[in-house]
Amino acid sequence: MTTGIEARSRILNHLRDGLGDTQPLSQEDDIGCVADVQRNYEERIQQFSHMMAAAKADVHRTTDRLWPELLEQLLREKKISNLLVSLQKEPGKRLAEYEPDFVLRDTGDNPLAIKDELFFGTPAALTTCRGAIAETGSLVIWPDAQEPRAMSLIPPVHFVLLKARDIHSTFADVIRLEGWATGMPTNALLISGPSKTADIARILAYGAHGPRELVVILVDDEAN
Amino acid sequence: MNDFRERVDRDLNNPLLRSNFREAMNFLMDKRSSRFPDDEQLQSLRDLGASIRKRALSKLPDLLEQLEARLRDNGIRVHWAESPEQANQIVLDIARHHGAKTVIKGKSMVSEETELNEFLEQEGVTPIESDMGEYILQLAEDKPSHIVMPAIHKTRQEIAHLFEDNLAGCEYTEDVDALILAARKELRKAFHSADIGLTGVNFMVAETGTLVLVENEGNGRMSTTVPNVHIAMTGLEKVIESLDDLPPLLTLLTNSATGQPITTYVNMISSPRQQGEDGPEEVHLILLDNGRTIPYADKEMRQTLQCIRCAACMNHCPVYTRLGGHAYGTTYPGPIGSILSPHLLGLEETKDLPSASTLCGACSEVCPVRIPIPDLLRRLRHEGVRKLKSGEEAVIRGHGAKYTHTEKAAWLSWSKLYSSPALYRTFALSATLFRGLTPSRMKGWTDHRTLPRPAKKSLHSLVKSYRKQNGASL
Ligand code: SF4
Numbered sequence: 001m002t003t004g005i006e007a008r009s010r011i012l013n014h015l016r017d018g019l020g021d022t023q024p025l026s027q028e029d030d031i032g033c034v035a036d037v038q039r040n041y042e043e044r045i046q047q048f049s050h051m052m053a054a055a056k057a058d059v060h061r062t063t064d065r066l067w068p069e070l071l072e073q074l075l076r077e078k079k080i081s082n083l084l085v086s087l088q089k090e091p092g093k094r095l096a097e098y099e100p101d102f103v104l105r106d107t108g109d110n111p112l113a114i115k116d117e118l119f120f121g122t123p124a125a126l127t128t129c130r131g132a133i134a135e136t137g138s139l140v141i142w143p144d145a146q147e148p149r150a151m152s153l154i155p156p157v158h159f160v161l162l163k164a165r166d167i168h169s170t171f172a173d174v175i176r177l178e179g180w181a182t183g184m185p186t187n188a189l190l191i192s193g194p195s196k197t198a199d200i201a202r203i204l205a206y207g208a209h210g211p212r213e214l215v216v217i218l219v220d221d222e223a224n
Numbered sequence: 225m226n227d228f229r230e231r232v233d234r235d236l237n238n239p240l241l242r243s244n245f246r247e248a249m250n251f252l253m254d255k256r257s258s259r260f261p262d263d264e265q266l267q268s269l270r271d272l273g274a275s276i277r278k279r280a281l282s283k284l285p286d287l288l289e290q291l292e293a294r295l296r297d298n299g300i301r302v303h304w305a306e307s308p309e310q311a312n313q314i315v316l317d318i319a320r321h322h323g324a325k326t327v328i329k330g331k332s333m334v335s336e337e338t339e340l341n342e343f344l345e346q347e348g349v350t351p352i353e354s355d356m357g358e359y360i361l362q363l364a365e366d367k368p369s370h371i372v373m374p375a376i377h378k379t380r381q382e383i384a385h386l387f388e389d390n391l392a393g394c395e396y397t398e399d400v401d402a403l404i405l406a407a408r409k410e411l412r413k414a415f416h417s418a419d420i421g422l423t424g425v426n427f428m429v430a431e432t433g434t435l436v437l438v439e440n441e442g443n444g445r446m447s448t449t450v451p452n453v454h455i456a457m458t459g460l461e462k463v464i465e466s467l468d469d470l471p472p473l474l475t476l477l478t479n480s481a482t483g484q485p486i487t488t489y490v491n492m493i494s495s496p497r498q499q500g501e502d503g504p505e506e507v508h509l510i511l512l513d514n515g516r517t518i519p520y521a522d523k524e525m526r527q528t529l530q531c532i533r534c535a536a537c538m539n540h541c542p543v544y545t546r547l548g549g550h551a552y553g554t555t556y557p558g559p560i561g562s563i564l565s566p567h568l569l570g571l572e573e574t575k576d577l578p579s580a581s582t583l584c585g586a587c588s589e590v591c592p593v594r595i596p597i598p599d600l601l602r603r604l605r606h607e608g609v610r611k612l613k614s615g616e617e618a619v620i621r622g623h624g625a626k627y628t629h630t631e632k633a634a635w636l637s638w639s640k641l642y643s644s645p646a647l648y649r650t651f652a653l654s655a656t657l658f659r660g661l662t663p664s665r666m667k668g669w670t671d672h673r674t675l676p677r678p679a680k681k682s683l684h685s686l687v688k689s690y691r692k693q694n695g696a697s698l
Pocket residue numbers: 530531532533534535536537538560587590591592593594595
């Protein structure tokens with residue numbers, strides 16, 4: 001049996017031999033393109049909300065002043081009495097000041113320490129996001145120490161705060177405008193609805209492994 | 225593999241299976257076509273998809289080295305495996321190193337290809353499938369029949385019985401929400417305690433050293449987030465050059481596969497967890513060859529490696545729709561399987577697969593990266609019956625596996641007959657004169673059809689007499 005290093009060089013040699021007289025192609029040789037759709041601010045919001053609704057996510061449009069109140073009302077309707085949130089981030093601080101009628105639980109600064117709590121005692125979490133994509137109705141999330149990956153994955157209900165001006169038209173725009181190629185985080189996510197499966201007889205069921213509900217709180221101050 | 229014909233007979237005679245597949249494929253075809261209303265845009269996007277994949281393959285060794293370097297810089301360990309055995313051993317070594325008892329798996333067709341589950345079980349490590357479809361199959365000790373929807377051949381009733389028999393406290397129910405909830409609860413426990421998460425990969429970005437996984441359920445995210453170690457396992461052809469190449473391929477993949485504009489999750493992993501973050505402490509990538517370098521060496525067959533595993537070719541294939549996936553007897557069924565498996569397993573083992581097609585072209589019409597599947601099938605048929613010239617090197621393992629002297633002689637006579645007018649006339653005359661002697665049974669053909677008898681007069685002689693009566697206008 002060959003060792004890893006031998007396997008590596010044998011595979012690469014096979015590939016190099018196999019190349020023959022193939023010339024490396026460059027991006028200029030590409031043919032075809034993606035249809036170019038220009039969307040203005042309001043169209044981006046509309047398209048995003050439409051796609052999210054089609055994927056069975058809820059989108060609530062509100063303002064910066066009113067969102068804590070809206071969140072409180074949503075939690076009340078869903079009969080959720082406590083919410084996991086990072087109290088070190090702006091939204092967590094706002095909620096703490098607001099003194100809502102539900103319990104605020106801080107993620108703290110060691111996400112590994114809250115694993116059991118996440119699995120067995122967290123009905124809902126609120127996270128921020130980097131932005132969103134109108135075309136596909138996707139949230140762009142780069143988890144970090146305060147808002148870890150598991151927060152948007154394990155609790156049954158995931159609330160997300162999104163600023164309307166952070167909605168881009170396409171994923172390609174996001175990659176280009178934000179310069180993703182120059183530095184990717186540990187984990188970057190696009191989330192486009194609640195978790196789902198059609199693996200049993202092609203019948204769609206929600207809440208397969210991730211959140212059963214995805215609720216987007218869309219903060220739009222330009223409308224007012 | 226050699227009892228391909230037996231399996232075909234078995235599955236063609238299973239009406240429930242046939243109607244299941246017919247309905248499922250209709251469903252998937254409708255979903256796809258509803259997502260591509262504008263044909264011009266679709267064709268242009270397919271051009272781009274094909275260009276991106278061709279460009280990546282035109283510099284595959286360099287991109288793999290670049291990918292490896294970036295991943296290493298990011299802290300991800302890269303392993304190379306020439307064979308399934310090597311790949312499995314690498315997984316086992318990592319498991320042993322961590323004293324792991326369980327490996328929770330996201331969906332990975334490459335791990336099906338290497339038969340990882342069987343191997344780990346023998347070695348005392350328990351693999352747990354967590355994709356709902358794969359989980360059902362593991363409980364049923366069954367194999368995937370489709371690469372995107374692995375348990376598509378299972379009915380709701382079968383799954384209800386399976387859960388009743390295997391999940392503690394789960395009563396018989398045909399309510400899909402209840403069934404999914406039962407599986408979710410069971411698998412949550414498994415995620416919580418698993419030592420290692422193992423997944424496949426949809427794309428690897430050389431530019432940034434990023435592994436991209438797409439899925440709807442969240443089990444891929446769970447497997448790559450909760451356990452302390454993540455192992456990604458994939459074929460070495462899945463690399464793309466830059467992040468800019470990703471959005472068009474994602475659009476093509478999800479729309480072609482399930483008619484979704486995007487999957488619920490697009491999970492991009494570029495490193496193990498950093499200080500203060502969650503996620504695995506170690507991330508490993510296993511790059512598997514398993515025969516992929518063979519088609520790479522042939523410019524025509526290299527196109528096989530453009531595949532992004534969307535399954536549209538099988539959803540649209542009239543043969544797959546009638547047979548289902550199991551009859552093929554390989555990890556990858558349908559048209560893509562018929563052009564890929566001969567390279568992975570050799571033509572000896574798979575010699576019937578390139579013929580399991582009507583060459584209708586439906587597959588290449590929908591393939592998002594424009595793989596000319598019928599051309600490749602014909603090429604493989606040709607390689608299967610061709611004798612190598614002296615000094616010529618075989619382009620595929622098991623070259624000439626279907627060659628027989630009888631067939632060779634039959635075609636030789638056929639070509640003699642059709643290239644000599646005198647011989648042809650004699651043949652046509654005797655065929656019409658002695659038509660009463662046509663045998664009533666002919667192997668293969670008459671099993672399912674009646675044999676046509678030659679007509680009383682040949683077309684040539686009919687035209688001749690017509691011309692005699694009506695002048696030479698015909
Ligand atoms: S061959 Fe084309 S259609 Fe078939 S799975 Fe691959 S990419 Fe999809």
